[in-house]
Structures are given as structure tokens and as C-alpha cells.
Amino acid sequence: MVYYWLHIIFIFVGSRFFWKNVHLESNLTRHRRVSILDCEAFRFMANSKYFYYMDLIRFEILFRSDMYKSTIKKGMFPVLGSQKIIYKKPLKRWNKFDITLVLEGWDDHWVYHRQVFKRNNEVYAIGITKVGFWKKHKIQDMREILLNSGVKKSEMVVSDDIITLFKNDYNIIKSTEA
Numbered sequence: 001m002v003y004y005w006l007h008i009i010f011i012f013v014g015s016r017f018f019w020k021n022v023h024l025e026s027n028l029t030r031h032r033r034v035s036i037l038d039c040e041a042f043r044f045m046a047n048s049k050y051f052y053y054m055d056l057i058r059f060e061i062l063f064r065s066d067m068y069k070s071t072i073k074k075g076m077f078p079v080l081g082s083q084k085i086i087y088k089k090p091l092k093r094w095n096k097f098d099i100t101l102v103l104e105g106w107d108d109h110w111v112y113h114r115q116v117f118k119r120n121n122e123v124y125a126i127g128i129t130k131v132g133f134w135k136k137h138k139i140q141d142m143r144e145i146l147l148n149s150g151v152k153k154s155e156m157v158v159s160d161d162i163i164t165l166f167k168n169d170y171n172i173i174k175s176t177e178a
Helices: 002-017 047-064 142-148 160-166 169-177
Strands: 028-033 077-087 096-106 111-119 122-135
Touching: 002 047, 028 047, 047 077, 047 096, 047 111, 047 122, 077 160, 096 142, 122 142, 122 160
Parallel strands: none
Antiparallel strands: 028 096, 077 122, 096 111, 111 122
16 A cells, blocks of 8 residues: 555656646556566456556546646545446566556546556456545536636537446445445
8 A cells, every 4th residue: 555655646746747737638648567566476467456557547647637726726536436347368477568548528427537458559458437526525516627627628428338337336335235
């Protein structure tokens, strides 16, 4: 966990002082390498590390865009509503790979991203996330946040495939609580 927070601090400092700003609608790609600490049984990247890299690239676009000023600085905090991942092939120890964050769209409360893990232009895994911002015990209006963050489009409809992917999340929670 210490390594995670050190990495977040590195991204924050780099984003604020050294790296160029990025626009929220543009794709962001980072080049990575699977380290021995990322692996289970020292061979393949652990499932949890995919989510780790997905977190890091989401924080990077938050810190490197105007969204930081219109959310974190105003007391809003990002919350992950749900995330799904589809694995195609495992990434092996020492493999280089790219992770690309793609904005899929938004609705009233959530913004949806696709995060694609590629090696040699071949897809190894795809993660889909649903993220919102929380303040004073309630989810905030995503359209207003995006407008204040420099997004010019007033609407970007999320595909039916992604909406369907997250459709039953709350039903699962309710059935578990009963």
C-alpha cells in the first residue's frame, strides 16, 4: 500500500509541475513493464495489478487536466462506482505493455472509461470503469463538472454495451442485503 501512495504522489507532483496538461476527451497512453513485484508466483501479472494500473492512469488524467481544479480543489472526491475487466491473455514478467485510457461517455452522475492493455498492438485485457464525484454525502452532477473542466461537448452518449455491463450492479447489492 505504501508503494501505491508513493506512486500517486509521484503522479500528482509530475502532473502539477513537470508534465503537460491533457484534455479530458483525449486518449492517454502510458508505457509500463511488468515487474517481479507485479507478479503472482513470479510469472504472470496478478489480477489486482491490472486494477492498480487502471487507478494510476485515471488519477493521472484527473491531475493533468482542468478537472483537478473543478473537483478536488472544491472538496469533491472521486469515487469508483463499479469496474469490470475482461482478460484475453496474461502479461508475463518483464513484458512491456501499454495502457490507454479512453473516454466512453457520461450521464448525469457517472463518467465511463475504457482502459485497454496492449502488448505489440495486441489487446491483452480491457477494463471498464464507472467513476463519479462525491461531496457532502451525495454524488455530484457529472455534466456540470465536465463543463467546468473544459469539455466542449454537452453530451457523449455511453454505448449500450457498457450501460448493459453495469445495469444490474445495484440489484446484486440489494439482493445480498436482503
